[in-house]
Amino acid sequence: MAPRRPAELYRAPFPLYTVRLHPRRPLAITAGGGGAAKTGIRNGVHFLQLEQIGGQLSASLLHCHDTETRATMTMALAGDVIAAGQDNSCHILRFSLQEPEGPATAGKDGPGDRGARRRRGPGGGAQGSAPGRAREVRVESLQRVRTDFSPDALQKAVSFSADGALLATGGADGFLRLWEFPSMKKTLEFRAHDGEIEDIALGPDNKQVVTAGRDFQCCVWQQDQLVTGLRWHENLPGIPDKAYRYQACRFGAVEGSAGALRLYTVQVPHKRERRPPPCYLTKWDGKSFLPLLTRPCGSEVISCLSISDSGTFLGLGTVTGSVAIHIAFSLQRLYYVKEAHGIVVTDLAFVPESRPGRELLGGHEAALLSVAVDSRCKLHLLPSRRSLPVWLLLLLCAGLIVATILLLQMAFPGFL
Template sequence: MSRREIPPCSKTYGFPIYCSSWAPLEKIYSKTASASTTGEDESKNLENQPDDTNELSEEISSVESSEHDEIPRDELFLVLGGGGGEGRSGVPNVILIASYDLVSQSLSETPVQRVGTEEKLPYRMAVHPEGEGILFAFPNGCRFFEWESAAEPNKQFQPKIKSTERMLPQLEDIGLQLALAFDAQGSLLATGGEDGKMRIYNWPSMELSFEQSETGKSVKDLNFCCGAKFLASVLDNGNCRVWDLNSKEIAANLPRENREKHLLCRFSQPSDGVSVLYTLSAQDQFLRIIAWSTASWDKIASKNISKDPVSAFNVSPDGKFLAIGTIEGDVVILSQNLQVHSTVKRAHIGLVTTLAFSHDSRALVSTSFDSFSRVTMVEKQKRAGNYQWIISVLIILLAIILALLAYYIKEGGIMLTDKKEL
């Protein structure tokens, strides 16, 4: 058996990966720079210096700030969480930040940061969209990490995390949360527990806005609508409910046909501005993606996509692509009309645990229990798909021309034959 070739876009960091996301680099850069400037201004205000000293201080500050490079435009940063769990498996529990080079299309060999979490396994994460930090779900509760700048003189800006002093007593000792989600504005946080409790908090005050309990069930997935009007939840019994965030009432109980089970859910904001809810659903031996109208909650599209069990699902921020990951390690990217855009067979040697599109929808990261993370560039494959479409059209046109040419040659041959007979 030939050895499996590992491309530069795939790297292992030595631990099974349970959660992943992309760092909102511009938001982090803006926030950390703002905090740094605020601190400098406060320090200056405390000192009653002569005018010439103030001018000199400002010049020095300007020189120091110019030593730091701008935010990198050809580099993205990944946050990964996972490990061996409790016990003495020998595999550490880790939160890791890695960089991805867009030019060479390669993941970094050495991580930007590696933070051990002792006996606590980072099971799920939710990245605050405005760059405040990351909320991690551990077996017994949640913990928040803030971003900090790793910029050094004459070096590029790199994001790192630090344990925050912000206390979240509401999320301590609440058990394992199987789903975490911030809304697009970062003003709402939703948690879904193994105990069947779904909670919505106002952020950052952590005031409890809504709580729903499902006895004997677990919350498997949560996702906010782009405009924070709805929240979709999926339970382990296959039910998918949509909650109206204004009235705190159920807006829809999505129907299930012939013992169908909804497994995962994602809202999308297509280019026409009309929101769509996608569900990954299982029926008999097939898994399919269903599109639901958020205006009527009617089914507007459906397609069978796989016979293999699907373990991960996501939708790109621009709404143009969907992605699934199977327990066989395959990654499939679909277009908005549910047609297969590209497939990476055996992207992993184990089941795909997470899928996450970058904020510009150009890159897709997939992770697995095989300890590998892999980045697939969507934009490049899209161009290749366009070329293939053009080639197909040219082949069809060539076939038509050849058919017409053969017809006229045949007709010409018949005419020549008729003249000879005459």
């Protein structure tokens, strides 16, 4: 049975390029905009409160932070701090959630911030949220650093380390830059790729960084030293070296194996053909960086990748607007909606598996948010897979054996 069309969780007044979910709060953060072009399209970061209403996940717009003429293209989240990639720079923002103030102090946000409390209900209509439950979001701009120096400068990737002590950036000039946080002191800068950096993944111990570039390379670095270059197709001799490029890379945990680590990469065709070849998804050992499994994941070109907290599921978005969820262990597709969005899916984020996140799932095994240039944030729900307890399976097997013996005894007296 095909999955139902995903619910529209929120619609922004501008194209959406990135989404992140707070790990400890029922809060989603989306961002995008029209850039510096004088088209009348705003640029901003929107804060959404997530909650279960009538058995369905709904979103309330808590706050709009205006980013003036800069559209946020990439975003990383570390606690209550946002690293927003805007044009050639990384803008560091800190936000806080506060209880609503009285009528006398309402409306005193800064000129770049606009409070709003509109809820997208289960049916897609806007509803007024309960005044006693809405929170106020305050956003503080900490600093901005330039992170790309190419003629067509654009920061394309940003990532916090697991402990929030390091920030990695990469973009159109091919340089990988590491920054201490919160001082934003640059600790490392070197050319990682001959061309744009598409994605960055920081290892959990802060010792290794993986970068994916448009030069057909995916590299593992320790400081500025190349540890290894990944070769996903070494066991697929029919694929030429420069037929595919790396689009995304992400580290993920291994469900049920504490301390184990996996790296996942997406490979897309370098050239578009009349009969498009498949894209590929590869799972790597996170320590030896040897390929463990590679599977095709459809002929639609993959645009983004996300991994659930436990490492159980992978989310994929495509340039044609489709969204899929794969099982990380086998890389098999579990969920797929063709053209969930009308245009390229720009980012994905799983609902965290913390206690607040589990309360939002409402009995589902996983939930994935997708955003696209069509200004929509959509919700993809993965129903819980029904499974029998081990003891019940053993009991059924024992009963089956006993029933077989009794039938044989009745059919062939003296069988035993």
